[in-house]
Amino acid sequence: MTVQTTAQVVERTRWIPDRYRNFEVPSDMVLTVYRVPRPLLDELLELGFPHRDRDGERWFDVFDLENLTNALELNAPNWLLMRALGHTYDRDLGRFDDAYHLQVTARCPDPGHPGDCEFGPGRLLLPAPGEADGLHRTSPGAFVRRVTLPADEYHFDDSLLPLFESAARLTFHLIPTDLAGDLGFATETGLADCRLANRLLLDHARRSAVECRIASGFVMAAPLPLRHMWIELRVGGHWIAADPFFIGTLTRWRIISPRDWPLRRSPRRIYWPVTGAPLPEDMALLTHRGADLRGSARITNWRQAQA
Known part of the structure; x- marks a missing residue:
């Protein structure tokens, strides 16, 4: 997995307008259920991966996460x-x-x-x-x-x-x-x-x-x-x-x-x-x-x- 590949995934993800997103997945589920390693999550956030800060927690959209794990072939349920x-x-x-x-x-x-x-x-x-x-x-x-x-x-x-x-x-x-x-x-x-x-x-x-x-x-x-x-x-x-x-x-x-x-x-x-x-x-x-x-x-x- 390279920075360029990760950057391409983030760019593609941002083509979906924010009005279609539901930020309902907390960051702990991103790490445990979607199997996104912490260093990768930090990199994604730095590149502008869509999220919302609410109640002291970061929240993500389920479609974004499933597309991410498919594109990077992470061992998340949807990719399996x-x-x-x-x-x-x-x-x-x-x-x-x-x-x-x-x-x-x-x-x-x-x-x-x-x-x-x-x-x-x-x-x-x-x-x-x-x-x-x-x-x-x-x-x-x-x-x-x-x-x-x-x-x-x-x-x-x-x-x-x-x-x-x-x-x-x-x-x-x-x-x-x-x-x-x-x-x-x-x-x-x-x-x-x-x-x-x-x-x-x-x-x-x-x-x-x-x-x-x-x-x-x-x-x-x-x-x-x-x-x-x-x-x-x-x-x-x-x-x-x-x-x-x-x-x-x-x-x-x-x-x-x-x-x-x-x-x-x-x-x-x-x-x-x-x-x-x-x-x-x-x-x-x-x-x-x-x-x-x-x-x-x-x-x-x-x-x-x-x-």
């Missing part, structure tokens, strides 16, 4: 999660089973309410029209959904490489939700997360007369699937997943191999799109007494699938 994602893409290379068993569970969001809890599947879990019903309840607050994805690999043809390479030139940067739809920000700074990058890709595709739409759902990252957003391109009457932005990010981070995962390779064998393409943060898998509930998801047959 990114590293673990590589196993999901690697497992896809030798996958033989096209079905995942997704277990979704929930806890009561309002303990002590009168009457019994009434959990149900959210609309995202319900089978699409014409799809086999692979959903069943295993306990009052738990459901298992069989998720079947294509078994064969797909590589887009070279005509789409200019579109894909435009996405790969963007730098992954977690963006506050209120900024995640600002295409001008992505164009001006080159920074984007999966939401903003794929909205920009959609705009580029439409200008190029490429049939494209936004998709969202889960990367089936066993055992804990990841909420995500990508694009789908229409080829031969079928919508096929493409994710050059995130695949390019993972290859630049040396998490997956560009030989195994060129930008033109579809991740459709591990990406499960859900109906309606909601924002990842809005995906409600269950209901409780009729109200949407986020729920937690786990893949239960992953050990079998990697055998």
